[in-house]
Amino acid sequence: MINDLHKAILDLNGVLHSPRIENQVMQQAGVELDRALFPLLLRIGMRGPIGVVKLAEQVGRDHSTVSRQVAKLESLGLITRQSGQADQRMKEACITDSGQKLVRAIAHIHDGIVEKALEHWSESDREQLTILMRKLADSALSYVNIKIEQA
Amino acid sequence: MINDLHKAILDLNGVLHSPRIENQVMQQAGVELDRALFPLLLRIGMRGPIGVVKLAEQVGRDHSTVSRQVAKLESLGLITRQSGQADQRMKEACITDSGQKLVRAIAHIHDGIVEKALEHWSESDREQLTILMRKLADSALSYVNIKIEQA
DNA sequence: ACTATATATGTGTAAAATACACATATCATA
DNA sequence: TATGATATGTGTATTTTACACATATATAGT
Numbered sequence: 001m002i003n004d005l006h007k008a009i010l011d012l013n014g015v016l017h018s019p020r021i022e023n024q025v026m027q028q029a030g031v032e033l034d035r036a037l038f039p040l041l042l043r044i045g046m047r048g049p050i051g052v053v054k055l056a057e058q059v060g061r062d063h064s065t066v067s068r069q070v071a072k073l074e075s076l077g078l079i080t081r082q083s084g085q086a087d088q089r090m091k092e093a094c095i096t097d098s099g100q101k102l103v104r105a106i107a108h109i110h111d112g113i114v115e116k117a118l119e120h121w122s123e124s125d126r127e128q129l130t131i132l133m134r135k136l137a138d139s140a141l142s143y144v145n146i147k148i149e150q151a
Numbered sequence: 152m153i154n155d156l157h158k159a160i161l162d163l164n165g166v167l168h169s170p171r172i173e174n175q176v177m178q179q180a181g182v183e184l185d186r187a188l189f190p191l192l193l194r195i196g197m198r199g200p201i202g203v204v205k206l207a208e209q210v211g212r213d214h215s216t217v218s219r220q221v222a223k224l225e226s227l228g229l230i231t232r233q234s235g236q237a238d239q240r241m242k243e244a245c246i247t248d249s250g251q252k253l254v255r256a257i258a259h260i261h262d263g264i265v266e267k268a269l270e271h272w273s274e275s276d277r278e279q280l281t282i283l284m285r286k287l288a289d290s291a292l293s294y295v296n297i298k299i300e301q302a
Numbered sequence: 303a304c305t306a307t308a309t310a311t312g313t314g315t316a317a318a319a320t321a322c323a324c325a326t327a328t329c330a331t332a
Numbered sequence: 333t334a335t336g337a338t339a340t341g342t343g344t345a346t347t348t349t350a351c352a353c354a355t356a357t358a359t360a361g362t
Contacts, residue, residue: 003258003262004281004285005265005277005280005281005284005285006258006261006262006265007197007285007288008281008284008285008287008288009160009163009164009167009265009284009288010167010193010197010261011288011289011291011292012160012284012287012288012291013160013164013167013168014194014209015288015291015292016160016161016164016291018209018211020208022211035211042161046158046161057170057171058165058169058170059170060169060170060171060173060174060186107157110157110161111157113291114156114157114160114287114291116290116291117287117290117291118287118290119290121286125283126156128279128283129156129280129283129284129287130155130156130159132276132279132280132283133156133159133160133163133280133284134155134156134158134159135272136159136163136265136268136269136280137158137159137160137162137163137166138162139267139268139269139270140162140163140166140167140264140265140267140268141162141166
């Protein structure tokens with residue numbers, strides 16, 4: 001049943017992105033970061049450098065809103081802005097060392113949860129799951145990219 | 152590498168919950184639903200009946216905010232409220248047929264993406280992935296529940 | 303049973319986030 | 333060059349949100 005897989009994915013995601021976990025991250029990292037800035041920082045860290053418009057599309061808010069939020073991230077020293085070398089219109093957001101540190105802190109907590117969950121698994125089960133999930137994520141990403149191109 | 156699994160999970164989740172997909176859902180379902188109401192409806196549909204406070208904890212907003220949003224979902228006919236049989240303080244949110252329909256529409260689109268991604272997979276790979284993911288999600292859920300009890 | 307405390311929900315209100323309208327700068331193309 | 337498209341940013345009205353407070357029910361201790 002595909003639906004079973006779907007539910008498992010939703011459950012897992014709910015765990016990783018619950019405010020409880022995000023608060024834990026902020027506490028452990030010693031940072032106070034508005035919840036709305038989290039997804040932006042993560043995307044800049046994992047997929048950056050990236051411009052305001054693309055960022056806005058990905059998080060589903062108006063570009064003007066994201067513009068202000070990115071400015072806030074910059075004032076916090078978590079990112080810097082630089083003109084795109086190919087397109088001078090863009091002022092791409094780039095993660096700073098300090099920002100990267102925070103992104104890693106988030107990833108580390110997530111990893112801890114996953115690691116704990118896999119604690120008693122056999123090595124082969126872990127490997128198998130990793131391979132299959134990577135394959136699934138790649139397929140899903142390309143599916144959405146096609147959709148993006150069509151839209 | 153656990154990190155590889157983590158990245159795959161994040162990627163997949165990003166695809167399923169991108170505004171692009173959510174907009175597609177609303178368009179296909181013929182419904183206009185504020186983005187903030189999506190996670191509430193999904194949780195009520197998949198984990199309901201559930202009270203305002205627990206819902207607020209899960210989505211990371213103040214209970215007063217969620218109270219108003221739940222009222223909005225009720226006025227839209229997507230949920231109903233009923234007093235908890237064990238605890239009369241709670242006015243649990245229950246999904247309606249109309250709400251369930253919308254939840255299913257969302258799930259259906261998600262399933263479509265996953266299905267497309269698994270299109271060329273062997274049956275045994277699919278089964279294996281589903282089993283492993285369910286196991287992982289269960290472990291992660293119980294991990295977080297322990298954390299919740301401690302907090 | 304009674305009191306005190308905790309929990310669930312809801313409302314009033316100020317602060318913050320957001321979208322829309324508009325402005326400017328850069329790019330792409332005829 | 334001239335024209336339209338795209339990226340970014342700012343002003344402003346609307347909406348969302350959190351905090352303070354109020355009410356109702358539950359739970360524990362006496």
